[in-house]
Amino acid sequence: MSDDGYTYDDPDLARGAANFKRMFGEIYGAELCKQLHEGPVGMNRFVMTQIGPMVWEREGLDMKTRMFVALAVLAALGREETRFFMRGAFCNGATRAEIEEVLIVTGQEAGFPCAALAAKRLDEAEAQHAAMMARHAAGKDAA
Structure with a gap:
């Protein structure tokens, strides 16, 4: 198992x-x-x-870059799944500042309304990631 x-x-x-x-x-x-x-x-x-x-x-792109590409495309499309790849980016070492830069470029190229929606999702994704890491740390401490 x-x-x-x-x-x-x-x-x-x-x-x-x-x-x-x-x-x-x-x-x-x-x-x-x-x-x-x-x-x-x-x-x-x-x-x-x-x-x-x-x-x-x-081959060809590291995982963090792949996450950035996915979240930029999904942000441009206004998709809910943007959060999923933001969390993936965090798990692959991305910082909030890097994700915000991806959203700024996305906004420039695809329109700022979609980037603004994605920025709201970034707050949610960051909170979800932090909560997951805290739960995990608490579980490890209890073990």
């Missing part, structure tokens, strides 16, 4: 879980793996075993 509470007898699922943990860090990656098991299993399996590795394991 893996540290996220699931058994990965299927090597493709094991690879997908490892990829999510590389993308989003061990803590958040484990939370996302759990969500993938509890949601629409067929679609989630496809994301975890096909789309994710095909895109996120490629």
